[in-house]
Amino acid sequence: MAVLVIAEHDNAALNDATHKVVTAAAKFGGDVDVLVAGEGAGDVAASAAKISGVRKVVHADGASVAKQLAEAMEALVVPMMDGYDAVFIPATTMGKNVAPRIAAKLDVMQLSDITDVIDSETFERPIYAGNAILTVKSSDAKKVVTVRGTAFDAAGEDGSASVETTEAPAGPFKSEFVSEQMVKSDRPELAGAKRVVSGGRALGSKEEFDRLIVPLADKLEAAVGASRAAVDAGYAPNDYQVGQTGKIVAPELYVAVGISGAIQHLAGMKDSKIIVAINKDEEAPIFQVADYGLVADLFSAVPELTDAL
Amino acid sequence: MKVLVPVKRVIDYNVKVRVKPDQTGVDLANVKMSMNPFDEISVEEAVRMKEAGTATEVVIVSIGPKQAQETIRTALAMGGDRGILINTDETVEPLAVAKILAKVVADESPDLVLLGKQAIDDDSNQTGQMLAALLDWPQGTFAYKIEKDGDALTVTREVDGGLQTVKLATPAIVTVDLRLNEPRYASLPNIMKAKKKPIDEKAPGDYGVDISPRLSVVKVTEPPVREAGEKVEDVATLVSKLKSAGAI
Ligand SMILES: Cc1cc2nc3c(=O)[nH]c(=O)nc-3n(C[C@H](O)[C@H](O)[C@H](O)COP(=O)(O)OP(=O)(O)OC[C@H]3O[C@@H](n4cnc5c(N)ncnc54)[C@H](O)[C@@H]3O)c2cc1C
Numbered sequence: 001m002a003v004l005v006i007a008e009h010d011n012a013a014l015n016d017a018t019h020k021v022v023t024a025a026a027k028f029g030g031d032v033d034v035l036v037a038g039e040g041a042g043d044v045a046a047s048a049a050k051i052s053g054v055r056k057v058v059h060a061d062g063a064s065v066a067k068q069l070a071e072a073m074e075a076l077v078v079p080m081m082d083g084y085d086a087v088f089i090p091a092t093t094m095g096k097n098v099a100p101r102i103a104a105k106l107d108v109m110q111l112s113d114i115t116d117v118i119d120s121e122t123f124e125r126p127i128y129a130g131n132a133i134l135t136v137k138s139s140d141a142k143k144v145v146t147v148r149g150t151a152f153d154a155a156g157e158d159g160s161a162s163v164e165t166t167e168a169p170a171g172p173f174k175s176e177f178v179s180e181q182m183v184k185s186d187r188p189e190l191a192g193a194k195r196v197v198s199g200g201r202a203l204g205s206k207e208e209f210d211r212l213i214v215p216l217a218d219k220l221e222a223a224v225g226a227s228r229a230a231v232d233a234g235y236a237p238n239d240y241q242v243g244q245t246g247k248i249v250a251p252e253l254y255v256a257v258g259i260s261g262a263i264q265h266l267a268g269m270k271d272s273k274i275i276v277a278i279n280k281d282e283e284a285p286i287f288q289v290a291d292y293g294l295v296a297d298l299f300s301a302v303p304e305l306t307d308a309l
Numbered sequence: 310m311k312v313l314v315p316v317k318r319v320i321d322y323n324v325k326v327r328v329k330p331d332q333t334g335v336d337l338a339n340v341k342m343s344m345n346p347f348d349e350i351s352v353e354e355a356v357r358m359k360e361a362g363t364a365t366e367v368v369i370v371s372i373g374p375k376q377a378q379e380t381i382r383t384a385l386a387m388g389g390d391r392g393i394l395i396n397t398d399e400t401v402e403p404l405a406v407a408k409i410l411a412k413v414v415a416d417e418s419p420d421l422v423l424l425g426k427q428a429i430d431d432d433s434n435q436t437g438q439m440l441a442a443l444l445d446w447p448q449g450t451f452a453y454k455i456e457k458d459g460d461a462l463t464v465t466r467e468v469d470g471g472l473q474t475v476k477l478a479t480p481a482i483v484t485v486d487l488r489l490n491e492p493r494y495a496s497l498p499n500i501m502k503a504k505k506k507p508i509d510e511k512a513p514g515d516y517g518v519d520i521s522p523r524l525s526v527v528k529v530t531e532p533p534v535r536e537a538g539e540k541v542e543d544v545a546t547l548v549s550k551l552k553s554a555g556a557i
């Protein structure tokens with residue numbers, strides 16, 4: 001058996017989500033190869049070769065896959081699948097965009113956002129915003145799987161796989177990259193952070209969000225997250241949303257400030273190791289999952305907490 | 310531009326789902342069902358395109374039980390022109406939904422299919438991308454903004470790390486994210502008007518699509534319950550508890 005893992009990266013650095021997918025792929029069994037598709041991503045391919053347990057890295061270099069758009073990724077990956085029993089892809093926005101396209105071309109039903117590999121046909125995945133856990137068996141000849149990073153440990157880095165190059169597909173494709181606006185930040189990346197401080201609607205404005213949440217996150221060396229209400233109101237960028245339709249996080253410490261704890265928010269953070277909630281409403285549902293709940297006005301409690309750390 | 314909008318009838322997003330004791334699924338008896346929230350956003354966007362003169366016709370399609378007709382009616386009351394119900398009581402997986410939709414596309418020749426990014430029951434996030442692959446059309450997933458640009462569409466997507474803009478040749482597939490728009494409530498006169506709008510009824514067999522599932526449910530279980538912890542008096546207590554728990 002052999003599994004292809006598609007690497008998550010930005011052409012400069014390999015994203016840790018890849019290491020987690022390698023762990024899931026190893027659990028599936030067989031040889032694990034990693035595909036690095038990008039433009040000028042030689043360093044990424046070199047990093048991927050160091051992931052423990054990887055047989056080889058396939059490096060496709062070219063403009064058509066510089067942004068890993070789905071149409072070009074389909075053209076690249078589908079022919080490669082003759083040599084693989086499964087393709088494992090991180091359940092990032094890249095993976096969610098690309099994987100179903102590959103699955104449909106192979107005429108197989110994709111397994112989305114898996115949290116466990118039981119055997120080579122059976123997988124576990126959350127449904128209904130994590131309110132139920134589905135164990136599901138696939139009868140398809142090949143498996144197309146996206147992997148929830150928080151459910152697997154990152155593979156180590158003591159490998160020395162070979163790197164093989166392959167042509168990027170030529171195109172042209174019917175979609176074209178125009179531009180991007182990426183949020184630049186020196187903080188730990190939300191999805192993989194060890195600590196996360198999230199703010200909700202109660203912050204009331206972007207100014208207050210930045211004045212209260214950011215210094216607390218700085219003290220804790222934490223990533224910053226937000227509820228959908230906070231993002232919608234413009235207090236924080238889209239990319240900060242934690243929840244069913246945002247990022248799934250499972251840090252060692254999650255601090256929820258002025259967040260009520262709607263099902264959709266809990267879906268993104270309830271597997272955190274320690275949860276702290278600060279909310280002035282003692283009935284707020286967030287307290288049902290919090291290890292330490294502080295019933296208080298955040299405008300006084302948060303600065304006090306930041307000072308005390 | 311003709312727009313096709315697939316809508317799914319799902320458990321209402323406010324309902325706390327319960328897993329059946331026999332672990333075969335979740336209990337859907339007597340629970341409130343609604344249009345998938347993302348599909349309300351795609352219907353809204355299509356209707357706005359029509360109001361702006363960029364869309365000529367908005368066709369709503371749903372694959373599901375008889376009651377999915379209500380979901381189609383809701384979309385018609387929001388401003389859709391007509392509906393197609395592909396009636397089945399079977400569970401139809403995203404791949405089979407995409408295959409049926411590909412046939413509907415062949416019949417209807419839309420320039421744009423607008424889907425939700427994800428159905429909140431199965432949380433699959435697959436159907437639009439699969440449909441794009443089956444049709445060999447370009448895709449713009451997780452749309453934050455959609456603009457018509459001559460014969461092309463410019464779609465700004467919500468991606469990890471920020472926003473990405475892509476240009477798609479039409480016909481194209483777009484899946485919508487939460488911040489694209491805020492869906493309207495249908496007014497009473499529009500609800501009345503929607504009752505007269507036509508809904509075609511079909512079955513998966515009419516399209517010759519095999520909908521037999523590829524995945525089988527081994528079991529559905531409750532997630533591990535997280536015990537509520539303790540309430541702490543004040544910030545100082547919180548800090549000392551976190552210290553003794555090794556969290557800080
Ligand atoms: C399809 C769908 C998907 C969704 N996906 C997501 C998702 O991914 N992530 C997500 O977060 N949401 C999601 N939501 C939205 C979700 O249902 C909630 O609306 C949202 O999480 C609420 O955000 P909030 O807790 O910040 O706001 P609110 O629910 O308004 O809560 C604010 C809280 O702040 C407290 N508060 C107010 N003032 C103070 C103060 N001075 N000090 C302390 N506490 C105070 C209040 O008691 C309240 O509990 C989704 C909804 C839908 C329909």
Ligand SMILES: Nc1ncnc2c1ncn2[C@@H]1O[C@H](COP(=O)(O)O)[C@@H](O)[C@H]1O
Nearest residue numbers: 315316372424425427428433434435436
């Ligand atoms: N049974 C269905 N009928 C109509 N549209 C559907 C159906 N299932 C899924 N869709 C569409 O596909 C989107 C994504 O669903 P999913 O891939 O299941 O997460 C939904 O938001 C709908 O637009």
